[in-house]
Amino acid sequence: MSDAFVFDENYAARAETIVARYPEGRQQSAVIPLLDLAQRQAGGWLPTDVIEYVATYLDMPRIRVLEVASFYSMFNLEPVGKNFVQLCRTTPCWLRGSDDLRAVARDVTGCELGETSADGAFTVVEVECLGACCNAPMVQINDEYYEDLTADRFKNVLEALKRGEVPDPGSQSGRVGSEPTGERATLNGAGANAGEGA
Amino acid sequence: MPTVTVDGVQIEVPDGVTALQACEMAGKEIPRFCYHERLSVAGNCRMCLVEVSPGPPKPAASCALPVADGMEIKTDSEMVKNARNGVMEFLLINHPLDCPICDQGGECDLQDQAMAYGRGGSRFEEHKRAVKDKHMGPLVKTIMTRCIHCTRCVRFATEVAGVPELGLLGRGEHAEITTYLEKSLDSELSANVIDLCPVGALTSKPYAFISRPWELSKTESVDVLDAVGASIRVDARQTEVLRVLPRLNEDVNEEWLADKSRYACDALSRQRLDRPYVRRDGKLTEARWDEAFAAIAHKMKGLDGRRIAAIAGDLCDAESMFVLKGLMDATGSPNRDCRQDGAKLPAEPRAAYVMNSGIAEIETADVVLLIGSNPRWEAPLVNTRLRKAWLQGGASIAMVGSQIDLTYPCENLGAGPDTLKAIATGSHPFAETLKRAERPLMIVGMGALARDDGEAVLATARSLAEACNVVRDDWNGFNVLHTAAARVGGLDLGFVPGADGCDVAGILDGASVGDIELVYLLGADEIDMSRLGNAFVVYQGHHGDAGAHRADVILPGAAYTEKNGTYVNTEGRVQLGRQAVQPPGDAREDWAIIRALSGVIDAGLEYVTLGDVRSAMVAANPIFEQVDARITPAWGGFGVAGVMDDTAFKSPIDNYYMTDPISRASETMAECTREFVAGSGDRTGTDG
Numbered sequence: 001m002s003d004a005f006v007f008d009e010n011y012a013a014r015a016e017t018i019v020a021r022y023p024e025g026r027q028q029s030a031v032i033p034l035l036d037l038a039q040r041q042a043g044g045w046l047p048t049d050v051i052e053y054v055a056t057y058l059d060m061p062r063i064r065v066l067e068v069a070s071f072y073s074m075f076n077l078e079p080v081g082k083n084f085v086q087l088c089r090t091t092p093c094w095l096r097g098s099d100d101l102r103a104v105a106r107d108v109t110g111c112e113l114g115e116t117s118a119d120g121a122f123t124v125v126e127v128e129c130l131g132a133c134c135n136a137p138m139v140q141i142n143d144e145y146y147e148d149l150t151a152d153r154f155k156n157v158l159e160a161l162k163r164g165e166v167p168d169p170g171s172q173s174g175r176v177g178s179e180p181t182g183e184r185a186t187l188n189g190a191g192a193n194a195g196e197g198a
Numbered sequence: 199m200p201t202v203t204v205d206g207v208q209i210e211v212p213d214g215v216t217a218l219q220a221c222e223m224a225g226k227e228i229p230r231f232c233y234h235e236r237l238s239v240a241g242n243c244r245m246c247l248v249e250v251s252p253g254p255p256k257p258a259a260s261c262a263l264p265v266a267d268g269m270e271i272k273t274d275s276e277m278v279k280n281a282r283n284g285v286m287e288f289l290l291i292n293h294p295l296d297c298p299i300c301d302q303g304g305e306c307d308l309q310d311q312a313m314a315y316g317r318g319g320s321r322f323e324e325h326k327r328a329v330k331d332k333h334m335g336p337l338v339k340t341i342m343t344r345c346i347h348c349t350r351c352v353r354f355a356t357e358v359a360g361v362p363e364l365g366l367l368g369r370g371e372h373a374e375i376t377t378y379l380e381k382s383l384d385s386e387l388s389a390n391v392i393d394l395c396p397v398g399a400l401t402s403k404p405y406a407f408i409s410r411p412w413e414l415s416k417t418e419s420v421d422v423l424d425a426v427g428a429s430i431r432v433d434a435r436q437t438e439v440l441r442v443l444p445r446l447n448e449d450v451n452e453e454w455l456a457d458k459s460r461y462a463c464d465a466l467s468r469q470r471l472d473r474p475y476v477r478r479d480g481k482l483t484e485a486r487w488d489e490a491f492a493a494i495a496h497k498m499k500g501l502d503g504r505r506i507a508a509i510a511g512d513l514c515d516a517e518s519m520f521v522l523k524g525l526m527d528a529t530g531s532p533n534r535d536c537r538q539d540g541a542k543l544p545a546e547p548r549a550a551y552v553m554n555s556g557i558a559e560i561e562t563a564d565v566v567l568l569i570g571s572n573p574r575w576e577a578p579l580v581n582t583r584l585r586k587a588w589l590q591g592g593a594s595i596a597m598v599g600s601q602i603d604l605t606y607p608c609e610n611l612g613a614g615p616d617t618l619k620a621i622a623t624g625s626h627p628f629a630e631t632l633k634r635a636e637r638p639l640m641i642v643g644m645g646a647l648a649r650d651d652g653e654a655v656l657a658t659a660r661s662l663a664e665a666c667n668v669v670r671d672d673w674n675g676f677n678v679l680h681t682a683a684a685r686v687g688g689l690d691l692g693f694v695p696g697a698d699g700c701d702v703a704g705i706l707d708g709a710s711v712g713d714i715e716l717v718y719l720l721g722a723d724e725i726d727m728s729r730l731g732n733a734f735v736v737y738q739g740h741h742g743d744a745g746a747h748r749a750d751v752i753l754p755g756a757a758y759t760e761k762n763g764t765y766v767n768t769e770g771r772v773q774l775g776r777q778a779v780q781p782p783g784d785a786r787e788d789w790a791i792i793r794a795l796s797g798v799i800d801a802g803l804e805y806v807t808l809g810d811v812r813s814a815m816v817a818a819n820p821i822f823e824q825v826d827a828r829i830t831p832a833w834g835g836f837g838v839a840g841v842m843d844d845t846a847f848k849s850p851i852d853n854y855y856m857t858d859p860i861s862r863a864s865e866t867m868a869e870c871t872r873e874f875v876a877g878s879g880d881r882t883g884t885d886g
Contacts, residue, residue, distance in 0.1 A: 048379070061362035063378040070367040 005053045011037050015057070028060045031068050035075055044084055044142075045076035073127065081116045081123040083161050085109070086140040090129035093137040100151045101137055102126070108158040121162060134178035135171055144169035200267040205274055217260035217271055218246050226273045229282060229311045231289075231396045232348035233261035236452065237357060243289070243348050245311065247281040248273050257281040279315075286316035292327050292371070293397070294343050301339075302398030304411040308346065329374055335382030336869040337389045337457060338400050345399035347373050351391040358454070359385040360585050360605025375399070382873050385605075386578040386854055389461065390454050393443065404461055404866045405441050409433075417778035418445060420765055421459040422513050422758045423861060425680035426557065426579045427767030428455055432463075432759050432778035439466045439759050439779055449558050449828065450767065456578040457870065458854065458861055465864035466757050469742045472783025475752040482752065487784065491798040493751050497716055497734045498799050503530025507705040507714045510536040510693055511721030511739065512682030512858055515763025515775065516822065517811045518755075518788035519684065519693050521803060522720050524814075525792055528801035532699030533714065536688025538724050539850060540702050541644050542652025543678070543685075545694045547834035548821075550656070552686055552770035554674035555639055556828050561586045563675065565635035567611075567628070568597035569618060569659060570847030571643020574604050575854040576681050577768065580641075581605065596628060599645060599847040613846035615655060618646075622662035632666035639675040640668055645849040647678070657837025669833055680768040681850060681857070684721075687766035690819050709733040719745045720788070721755065723859050738791060740781075741859035753795075754785035757860065761787040762808060764815070764822060771828045772821060 007015050015034055022029045034054050035046065042050045046069050055065040069075040076084075085105060089098050106112060109122035116123040132138045135147030139154065146157050146169060153172040160167040175181050199210050202217075204224035211220045216239070221228050231243035239262050247257035249272040257277060272278060290312065297303045329342040347366060352375065355364040361384060363377045377383055383391070392400050414433040421428040421442070428451035433441045442463045444455035474490035475482040485493075498506070508526050510519045519536060526534050537543060543551045555563070560583035573581040581604060587593035588606040596609040598617045611617050611628055620626035632638045640663060646655050660676070662668070668675040680686060688694075695701050700708055702725060708714035710731040717730055721739040727748040737749035740757040760781040766772050781787070786794075789811050796803040805811045816823045855870040856862045 061356075061378075063363055063365035066378060067365045067367060071369045 005038075005042065005047075005050045007037065007057075008041060011041050019058070028058050028064075031058055031060070031065060032072070034058065035065070035069055039075060044080045044082075045078060079116065081120050083122050083141050085122055085124045085158075086127045086130070087113075087124065088128070088130050088132075088136070088138055088140075089126045090133075092129075092133040096136040097150070098137040101139060101149055101154050104151050104154045105158065108155060108162065122158075132178075147171045148173035148175065200265050200269070202265050202268070203270045205272060211265060215265055217248060217250065217258070217263040217265055217269070220265045220269075221248065221260060221271060221273055228260055228273060229315050230261060231307060231311075231346060232350060234350055234353075234394065237350060237353040237394075240349050240353065243346065244285045245282065245289070245315075247278060247285065249275045249277045282315040283317055286312055287321070289346050290316065290320065291322050292343075293346060294326065296344070300341070300344065300398040301401040301406055302344075302395075306398060307396035327371060332374075332376045333380045333382065334377055334400070335384075335388060336866065336873050337403055337461060338383060338392060339403040339406050340400055342374060342376075342399055344397050345375055346397055347375065348396055349375070350394040350396070351375060351400060354391055354394055355383065355385065355388075357589070358582055358585070359387045359390075360582075361385045364391075384874055386456050386458070386574065387454055387582065389457050390444075393453070402441065404464060409435055409440050414440060415778070417759075417776050419759065419775045419778065420767075420773040421455070422683035422765055422775065423459045423462055423858060424456065424577050424579075425683055425685060425768035426450060426456075426577045427683060427765055427771065427773050428459055428579060429773075430455065430459065434759070434778045437779050437782070439463050449556070450769075450771070451579050452582075454579060454582065458857070458867065461866045461870075462861040462864040463759070464866050465741070465860045465862075466759060467782070468865070469863040470757075470782050470785070471740055471742055471746055471752055471754040472781075472785055473754055474784065475746075475749070477750040482749070487794070488798075490751050490753060491795055494716075494736055494795060495799045497750075498529065501529075501715060504532070505713065505715045506531040506718070507533035507700060507708070507716070508718040508720065509534070509538055509702060509705060509722040509725065510684060510688055511538060511719070511723060511745075512684050513758060513860070514684040514688070514721050515758070515761065515765060515788065516684075516687035516691060516815065517763055517808065518720060518792060519688050520691050520815045520818070521789045521792045521796075521805065521811060522718065523691060523693055524803050525796050525801050526718075527696075528796065528803070529799070532696030533705055533708070534693055534699065535695060535702045535705065536684060536691075536693040537648075538702055538722050539644060539648040539681070540652070541648040541685070542656060543647060543689060544836050545689045545692050547836060548690070548770065548831035549674065549676065549833050550660075550836035551678050551680075551689050552831065553641075553677040553679065553768045554669075554830060555677055556769045556830075557583060557767075559637075560584055560639060560677075562591065563587050563635075563637045563639035564591060564593050565631055565638045566593055566595040567621070567632065567638075567640040568595070568599065568608070569640060569642045570599045570646025570655075570849070571597075571641050571679050572599070572602050572604070572645070572849035572851065573641065573643075573679060574602065575851045576643060576679055576849060578854075580679060580768075594631070596631075599643075599849070602849075614844055615651070615658065615842035615847075616844055618655065618658050618662065619842065622658050622665055624665060629662075629666050632668060637673060637675065638666065638668045639677060641677045641679050643679050643847075643849060644681050645847045648850055649845075651840065651842045653838040654840035654842045655837075657839045658842065660835075660837045674830060674833065678768070683765050683767070686768060686770055687764065687772075690766055690770075690821055691815070692819075706730065719749070721745070721859070738788060739859065740785065741863050743859035743862060745859075753791050754781070754783065755788040755791060756781040756785055760785070763788075764812070764825075766821075769828055770821075770831065772823075772825050774825055 018033045019030045055062040105124045111124040138147040148171040230246045232240045241262035246260045248260045250258045251270045331340045352364045356362045417432045421430045429445035429447035431443045474485045476485040585606045601610045663676040706729040710729045716734045719737045723743040723745045735749045736751045737745040738753040759778045763775045853875045855867040861867045
């Protein structure tokens with residue numbers, strides 16, 4: 001980045017809206033949403049100059065912004081690929097086959113965990129629970145969740161991304177949200193056990 | 199006032215105290231790592247757990263728990279013991295237990311508290327984490343694997359030092375303390391984080407692997423490297439001073455110490471004058487004491503007193519100045535001065551040259567005007583008080599002088615005497631601000647007084663103080679901030695020109711044209727030696743600095759750690775420095791040298807012991823009897839109205855780390871100069 005980082009028109013307007021939400025003298029509370037905006041504009045990660053820009057923007061010490069950026073795993077302090085793949089490895093996803101997904105990710109992208117592919121298309125990392133256990137196993141790619149994955153389904157998703165397409169997010173098994181995989185059911189009505197073994 | 203019960207004993211405590219403070223008031227010791235009286239409460243080490251009822255049936259962190267009326271606190275129950283035991287076990291999980299090679303060993307909170315509250319052994323069998331060491335500058339050594347994340351250093355840098363450059367990055371097991379991008383901690387108070395660190399994560403770099411605390415003899419003394427007169431403890435082993443640490447003194451330095459005062463001590467064994475020298479055939483050659491005295495006596499013989507002059511330096515103890523004054527009187531010389539920077543301060547009234555409000559009271563000020571002073575470099579511990587006034591009391595601070603970063607917002611009203619005059623005459627709006635203030639304060643620095651129009655500036659400052667109601671019956675906010683530890687003592691003793699005598703400028707003028715033939719420099723190195731002309735120069739001091747290079751006779755004196763001496767700090771507090779080690783080689787205590795010389799030239803000073811000198815000093819000025827006390831002097835007229843030129847005020851210090859013969863000889867201070875003053879810390883291969 002040769003030019004100094006500044007929010008572009010779109011982000012500048014959003015940043016102003018966010019900062020205005022906080023009472024006078026408490027503008028520093030906007031540091032997390034502003035870092036998020038900055039990370040989006042800067043290409044998925046926060047270089048030093050971007051952190052310092054946010055610090056100047058909110059009139060706070062640089063180290064305080066760096067503390068926040070390093071505390072939250074949602075902020076990346078190193079460059080990431082175009083598709084930032086976060087594999088959930090926590091118990092429900094693991095029981096449902098997240099180890100297979102890891103193998104698929106390696107085969108398709110060539111990345112071991114924590115690596116970025118040579119063409120800059122993918123970064124693969126492992127994360128703790130992303131809160132979609134009903135649809136385990138799942139991964140998050142950039143802002144989207146891809147759920148109910150199997151090795152084949154995940155492979156399709158990654159291949160599509162590789163081709164430059166954007167596969168539909170959400171459940172890859174065809175179910176809606178986290179509804180039962182069979183018919184809709186009430187607890188004790190007809191088809192109460194339809195979801196078993198999905 | 200709430201009443202609480204601590205371990206069955208009922209006590210009444212002030213409103214708003216925490217459970218931890220209440221326990222302390224009841225005489226109970228509460229172990230802690232993160233809690234510190236002078237820092238904000240973090241509550242993250244969990245070592246201070248106590249049992250509290252009423253409340254949930256679990257231990258509570260007492261440092262962050264406000265007491266309520268009727269609260270019952272237990273500090274010795276089974277629950278508390280188990281809780282402390284558990285916390286200690288967790289703290290030690292990632293602590294390396296490398297005490298045998300740790301510099302903190304023997305004075306380590308973790309070590310002590312593990313002994314007192316921990317379990318005998320470890321149940322932890324997994325791998326410990328390791329953390330890369332961080333660069334924090336030339337003074338603070340880091341071994342970050344030992345860090346227990348109490349964040350005392352972070353809070354100190356942010357709150358007290360005012361340089362928010364330290365932080366805790368990451369979280370959980372991956373948390374690490376670092377400066378921003380590992381830059382040096384750019385503060386004159388940086389080394390205090392070493393004292394604050396409860397473990398061996400931050401230790402002293404210059405003192406690394408030098409000594410164990412139990413090998414040191416400890417002497418309580420006062421610092422002389424600035425005019426604050428901080429209380430220090432000098433740690434020495436045999437003949438060498440190994441380190442200087444702050445002592446608690448609420449009135450002066452709280453429990454902090456500025457970096458120069460702490461680290462210039464390595465110079466006490468470098469470039470020392472350890473034997474007399476006499477210049478023979480243009481070359482300084484080693485001599486015996488009697489030869490040196492004889493050379494001076496030979497020069498003095500038959501010399502008219504008016505052709506003799508004496509200048510006292512910045513580090514002199516009051517006794518030596520007093521005896522030298524007696525010697526000058528005996529020779530009939532009225533030419534003497536203790537203001538080698540040329541500060542236009544009168545020797546009376548006392549209110550004209552001391553910090554009348556006192557250092558501690560600065561905190562209570564609500565409006566502050568700095569005049570030609572950079573307290574951050576002239577007196578870092580005064581600056582922390584000013585910062586506190588702003589941070590805790592919301593004081594508004596303004597300055598007349600060149601803009602500098604003082605670690606708190608400071609409005610620049612103007613650069614020089616014009617602005618000062620405008621405020622004094624009421625035409626500047628800041629005059630109203632001062633008048634309306636409850637505790638107005640002004641600090642006049644040497645940058646405003648050590649100039650040709652200094653007397654006029656002083657007069658203007660006085661009229662400003664009177665016009666803006668800075669001096670009241672119950673409050674005197676007129677403060678002079680000195681840069682030299684000897685200055686107030688010198689003025690108290692009247693070490694200023696006698697009748698028709700010359701001041702420093704006059705002495706230099708006289709010497710350069712040959713009117714003054716003998717100049718006695720008592721540790722005076724800050725004058726322009728090239729202007730001493732052909733005068734015969736006697737230099738009495740401890741370091742081979744500018745004065746010794748010019749001298750015709752060198753009399754080796756004692757540095758402040760090697761003699762018992764009286765110093766008066768900038769607020770007029772008389773304090774005693776104590777001898778920690780012997781002066782090196784043939785060097786002697788300074789008053790005794792002058793006394794011995796007086797015998798050789800038949801000047802007839804009769805002192806036998808230091809006690810004799812002190813009694814005579816008290817007789818001359820009773821203030822010297824009031825040791826450790828600060829007396830607000832009576833107000834009076836001073837300063838001479840006159841024309842002020844329009845050049846801007848400029849602080850006399852342009853390198854905080856090198857201001858006197860001691861700090862100029864210090865390797866550590868040279869390192870700091872390279873890192874903080876000379877450049878950006880960019881090193882090349884030739885930088886050693």
